[in-house]
Amino acid sequence: MGEPPSAEFAFPGPLRDRLVAAILSGDKTATAGLLADYEHCGDPLPVVGRWAALIDSAGRRVALLETTQVRVAPIREIDEAFARDEGEGYDTVAQWRAAHERFWTGPEMSAVLGGPPVVDDDTLIVAERFRLLG
Structure with missing residues (x-):
């Protein structure tokens, strides 16, 4: 079967460290x-039942995650429950969206994509829910 694929949240550094901590504490059970x-x-889209190794900023495998739900949808369809399940302290969808737009149009993501993406109501996102296996 081999090693599970890596699950890397954000880029190595303080944001990834916060996201990994939120996953390990059980606060974060979703990502977009x-x-x-x-x-x-x-990269292949996640599929329900897939296991992935959670990677910290030092490149270490720190936990195993299982994808429980995947949905490709326009950003306008994200609801408050999903925003809260991201475990980053968002009380509203507007807060969730503003933070994600800053990340997605920021310098690191723009470098990956070859320029800043357009993020509007119709932008398609991959909304994934997962559970911590250990």
């Missing part, structure tokens, strides 16, 4: 990514 990022990098 730009479909354009998956397509640009040639």
